Amino acid sequence: MLWISLSLPKSRLLNLTGSMSFIALGIYIILAAQKFEELGKVTPVFIGTGVIFLAILLLAAEFLIPNSIPKTKKIEGSLPRRIIFVGLMVVWVSLLQYLGFLISSILAFIFISAAVPRKEKWSLLPFCFHAAAGVVTTVGFWLVLTTLLDVPLPEPRIF
């Protein structure tokens, strides 16, 4: 198996790994469904079987019908910036419970804005302008939601 894996092109290897992962997921769903009531396990077992069947079909298509599976898309643009964005979202969502909506969202707005690539050279003035716009926007949303629409946004818990 290892030898087969090493001798495969990268896109085929990814499809192979994907198919195997889906087969494992299907098996897990079927096994986990065994502890449910009779009526409650019908659909999960059907779904698990469907996932396994389709994953085997994907595997067969990959090896038996050349070029039937499209190659993996190449990532366009900056991957590190994407990772930074997701990281900032995770931090934002984590802090939401402690700092509340207003403070965490203003901070997140400013940091995400700073992470966006710019065509022109980085300078303080446009950054301050976007940060100020972020503060106004966040406060505006907060006011509309909490006062006009009566949506209770998360309150700070550490103060």
Added chain:
Amino acid sequence: MEFLAYGVNAFTPLIVVVAIGGLVIGIVLGALPGLSSTFSLAVMLPVSISMDPVDGLVFLGTVLMGSTYGGSISAILINTPGTPQSITTTFDGFPMAKQGDGGLALSIACLSSVIGGLVGIVAFVWLAPPLAKFALLFGPTEFFWLALFGLTVIASLSEGNLIKGLLSGFLGLGLSQIGISVVSGDARFTYESTALIGGIPIIPATIGLLCLPVAINLIADAGHHLSAPVNARSTRFVAAIRALSERKINLVRSSVIGTVIGIIPAAGGAIASLVAYAEATRVAKPEDRFGKGDPGGIIASESANNATVGAGLIPTFVLGIPGTPPNAVLLGAMLVHGVSVGPKLFTDHADVVYTFLWGVTFATILMLPVGIMAGRYIYLAVVKMPKPYLVPMVALMLVIGAFAIQNNYHDIVIMLVLGVLAWSIGRFGFPAAPIVLGILLGPIAEQGYAQAMIIGKAKDNVLGMFFGRPISLILIACIVAAIALPPLLKRFSSNRYRIQSHAVD
């Protein structure tokens, strides 16, 4: 005729103001991701109660109409359906916006919404009693087949590879199994987490799966989010009318589908737009580009979901059964105003009902200028907005949208996790849209299947329960046609092309 007689009462200056106000509020709330029609109606309910019964109901009716259309604005411009009814609008609306046709897409959405909305109201006025009886013919078996029919649209959403599209659909079905089972009461795949007990909520899931990947890609380069065409200021209204007139059959068919599905309790606009989209793709010509920016996709989705607004009032008003959550809010408002629903509504409260219908009809027509202008200005704002402001703004709307509907912190976490999952597997050719469909339709299919099974076993006729009812048979025929026809038509058209090529040679 009684309906026409009440027309004069409807056009008072106050009702005109109320209708315009309701429409604008509905469009704005509907355009914000996550704030659904139900939410819009619920927050406006106290405002309506302070009004006269007719004015209050017209206000709520126009908020519902406006929010249903408003959902298409964010669906087209940032790939985030403002309401679940607009999920299918993203399939072609966002690709059109990416290609510089955002203004055209918004105008098509507005025109389709108006026409679909009017068809739904006409159905209510002329066909309410017989259609209400038809709605009662829908039982669990029919819901099961209807959900399966909705899933056939996956085939047309699977650009690149059908197997990967189906796998995504099954992944969505799998996600729909998380939480307390509606059929057995088991806590399935919850891992003793209280956050998962309630299952995967559809709105945060939709926002995460469809919009977060767009936000993740937005930050990757310094270019503009949408390409700005030379005529960005134009609404391209004439081009939109031309697009609709070239797709008249699609428009009529989708409006009728929306009307029929709208009267079925619990089906709603999301299912209607899904079935209409599936039908549009099933009969598509080879040159159509569904899923890649075809105006026909927007026409199908928007005309169907707006037709459900008027049609959804039929079971609510005639039978007292609110088919969808927004209709339940409307029903509540009617009861608060002392208007009792049921078969006698049209005789006991004819003035309220018919004036309400005139008000909603007027608001639907009014949606054309208001909706087009709103769409135009929002489009211009999104096109011109600098990315350092747009990206955090989109992220903020995602967080608010995921949170606001249930005021639940865990919904934001679910949105984030599913969004990252959708972006990751999207790289390997697994589309996110079928996952959304799976989450949406999974519970409907499972509940229908389980209830039909129980009834079938009790009657000792399981097969008859699934395959012996007229509407079920029609739906089964539609499913078979949806699966078998596209490859057959493709083969037929390629054979015809080959014959023509030989003839030319």
